[in-house]
Every structure is written in C-alpha cells, then in structure tokens.
Amino acid sequence: MFKARAEGADCMITCGGIQSNHARAAAVLCRRVGWHPVLILGGTDPGAGYQGNLLLDKLLDAEIRWVDDHDLFHNSGALIAETAEAMRKKGYTPYVMPMGGTDTVGLNGYIAAGLEIREQEKQMHTSFDAVFCAVGTGGTLGGLILFKELIDWKVRLYGVNVMLDAKYFRERIDSLVRDYIAEHRLTLPHHTDLIQMVDGFVGPGYAKTTPEGVELIKRIARLEGIFLDPVYTGKAFQGMIKMIEDGGFAQKSNILFLHTGGIFGLFAQAEDLFPGVKPSK
Template sequence: MNEIRYHRRTYTMGPTPIQKLERLSEALGGPSIWIKRDDLLGLTAGGNKTRKLEYLVSDAIRQGADTLITCGAVQSNHCRLTLAAAVREGLRCQLVLSKPELGEHDPLASGNHLLFHLMGVEKIELVPADADLQVAMENLSQAAEKEGRKPYIIPLGGSNQIGSLGYMACADEIEQQAMADGTPFDFVVTGTGSGGTQAGLVAGFLARQSNTKVIGINVSGTREGKETQVRDLLYRTAALTGLQGKIPDDAVRCDDQYVGAGYAIPTEEMVEAVKLVARTEGILLDPVYTGKAMAGLIGKIRKGELTREDRVLFLHTGGTPALYTAPQLFLSHQ
C-alpha cells in the first residue's frame, strides 16, 4: 500500500459547513439544494485547491523541497492558494501564468493578481495563452536547480493522483456530515476544470460504497474530452489508494453545455446564477468556476433533469477574488 495517502498537512480546522439553500430551492421550484462551503477552507481566501495542497505540499516537504512551482491563468485560484501554502510553510513560490485568450493582461489588475504580489511571490513567468505550461514550469525548475535549490512542480490545478486525495477525503467528510444530519445526497454538483476535484470525489464515494452521484459542470473543454481526462485521473487515484472493485462505466459524468465560448469567458447564464445566489442566499460565487457550475445546476433543474425529490449538494469551490476583476458584468445587469 502506498503510504503517501496518509501524509497530509492541515490547513483547515475541522470540516467545512454544509447549509441548506432554502430560498434558492424555493426560487427554482426544483430539488432541495444544499451547499458545501469549501470557499471557507483555511488558506488565503479559501477554495478547493486547499484540500489538494494538503497532500501535495506534504509530498514536497517529504522530498526536501524549498521552492514550489505551479501554473495557471493570470487570475488562477490554484496559484493563489499554492503561494499561500508556500508562505505558511516558509517555502519560496514561482508561478507560470498564461495570458488571457481574449483581451490584454493588466499588470495592475485586482483579484488574485493583487494577492500574488501582496503575499510576496518570488517570480511570475507570463506566457502566451497557447504556451506549454508544463515546459515553462520545467524551465523554472531547471533554473532553480542550477542555483542549488530543490524545486517541486505542482501540476495545473493540483490535479494529479496525489492532489485528488484531498477530494477523496472530502467525499468521506460529506458522507459523515450527511449521516450526522440525516440528509443523504443523491447528487453532488461541482465545476470541472483540471479534473482533480471530480475524480477525487468519485473515488471517495466509490470507496465508501455510496449511492451519491457526482455531476461535473465543465468550465472548459468538451464533454467527451473532459470525461476521458477525469476518468484517467480516477483510475490513477484508485491505483494509488488501492481502491478495490470495478469502476462503473457511468461513474464519470460531465456536462459541457454551460462552458459558453470558452474558459473564463462570461455567459449570460453565469451572470444570472451569480446574481440569483447572491440575492437569495447572500453567498458570493465567481465568474469562472462556481458561477458556471451553478448555471449548470439551474439549467438541469429547469430542464427537468433534476426533480423535486432529489437532494442535491452544490460544492462551492471558492474563487471569489475573481469576482472583483469584472464588475462590469454585474453592474450593467439589473
């Protein structure tokens, strides 16, 4: 058995809360909806990457690393949280950031970009939107090694079999909370980008022999491509943890109907979803991940794909700093 699954840093004290969204459920007239507040996880400004980093940073420390290197978009939540973990552990952090597909990069931008500098990022390598991020990270790693340092590369979104352990643990946490409250869930809905959150949740529910199904709402890519990506990561996570038994063919479900024109490109459905949740529950979503994921949940309810009898848990994966980078999306809509 691979012992890596038992090595973990702790960045959050206790489980994140689950709360029922009474007013949103009423407004939609569909299933009963709850929300898992992983936006309240314990690194700077919260978010789902914290759970992955508990395992990834533990692995880095065990290997003697002194520098974390990772990548993402210019407003990457994952990069913000990796940097926050590095600060917490006394490590250095270097970031590879890809320029936006549309528009220009603003070097004075707010949101996560501001937080990178506030927390003292050592280096930012800005690359074109179509650049190979892995190659760029390896170049930074080689340069650090020449300086006598020991870098540790964390993949995009923290999504490998080690990072996915964080959401296997989250699935277990959800099951324990559901049992304590007497509220088993039929579905968990989450935004799916790099795939580690969904793969970890599916692996965790399979390990518990739970009947809860995971629905991934794509924030990028096609349904077929994303399902292949998540399934591959699920198999690797299962191999790492010794998960026994056959993985059902329908274990991975992704929906690409709410991506719009592409990653981080706003949609009308996203704007509606962010405003509806803010005005019914006082909870902030973000325009890149949770806004589109909630748009998917709302769409599925309106299409009758989720019924009044279903019990649905929405996973809030954080990302709200990005909300403040695009006020025009919400100020121009009443």
C-alpha cells in the same frame, strides 16, 4: 506537503490562469512555510491595476512567469519542467505541482472531502441524491468519484466543465482515477459511466462569462447572500439549475452544490458584472 518536505523542497512551482485560485492558494502555502512561490500564469502582465487573485499573488511577492494561454493549457507539464530546471540552476530545490493540483496526490483532497460530506450527512440525518461541482482540471470530480467507488456511495456525481468540452474531461478524469487505482494497488472496479459531465456552459471560453451567467450570479447573491464567480462556480451553478429545470431530478430531490471558492477572482470581473461602472478611487 508531506511529500514536498520529504524531498527537501524550498520552492514550489505551479501554474494556472491569470485568476487561478489554485495558484494563489499555493503561493499562500509557500509563504506560510517559508518557501519561494513560482507561478506560471496564462496571459500577459497587466502592468498596473492588479485585481483579484493576481493582486494577492503580487502581495505575496510570488515570482510570476507569463506564458501564452494556449501553451499553458496544452504544454503545462513541459513549462513546469523547464521552470523547475531553471530554479535548480539558481540553487533552489523545487517541488512541482500540476495545474489545479490535479494528479494522483491531489485526488486525496477530494477523497477526504467525500468523507466529510458523508459525515455531515450522518450528523444531519439526511442523504444527498446528487452532488454538483465545477470542473476545471478534473481533480474535484475525480476525487469524489474515487470516494464513491471506495465505499459504494449511493449518490450521483455531476461535473460542469468550465472550459474545453465534456469528452476531454471524461477521458482525463478516467485516466486520473485509473492511475490512482494502479498506484495504490487497489482491487477496485472503476466504472467510466460514473463520470457524468454537464456540458454547454463554457460560454466564450475559460474565465469568460455570458449575460445569462452574470444575471445568475446577481440573482443568487440577492436571494441567498451567496457569491458565485464567473470562472468556476457561476458556470457550475448554471448547469445545475438548467438540469433541474429540464426535469433531471424528481421533486424534493436533495441536491448538494459544492462551492469551491473563487470569491477573490470575482473582484477582477467588476466590468462584466456592472458594465460602464468605473471603480471609485
């Protein structure tokens, strides 16, 4: 935000999937500071029946540009650059934010989150053996890894990829961390083996779930009153449970699951959660 204001921005451009939590949060931020939000979303305009984050995007009157999913995930940088140029021609001064807010600036958010976790450990007189999170663009895990390296935090960090594969995210996160270290001129040893990915829970693809994923979401809601979503946290929780069941941790290990939101997107998945049940009018 400081950087965007320093550049005199009056418009923010970012991108994500049709139910992107990040895109919705960016649009909210824009409206709170009086900027024009522009969202590049993967998919096609449903035309009616807006649900979840997309409904909120529409309530915020965000300018939405629809693109093919494949183009979004493989050419997001070029799409954002093209949109920024178009907005400049309209008289705006755009600030561009990458998908998921994941760049060397965005990593600071989860470095700060790591600090908050450490402070809570002290307040609770405990320590965590492991932390699990969902990985959709790599910023969450990347920031936590940087924090771990900065203070030599004695915890194991695991990311569960919700799309693509573990190899892709190991390379992406490694590049992000190295860029951050170089940009800030840190004399910090970076160990690639700290990037521990848990693969195998993508299911049919991004924002698509499985019957096992649906049952887990229902079970956690009934047992704990905690809502997971099929896009991010549901897959990450599934990966964590499987690793525990497979004996990946000693008994009485203290494991933290980092819930990164997604409840609004849950409303768009009603048909997957309860097939055949039509919403009441």
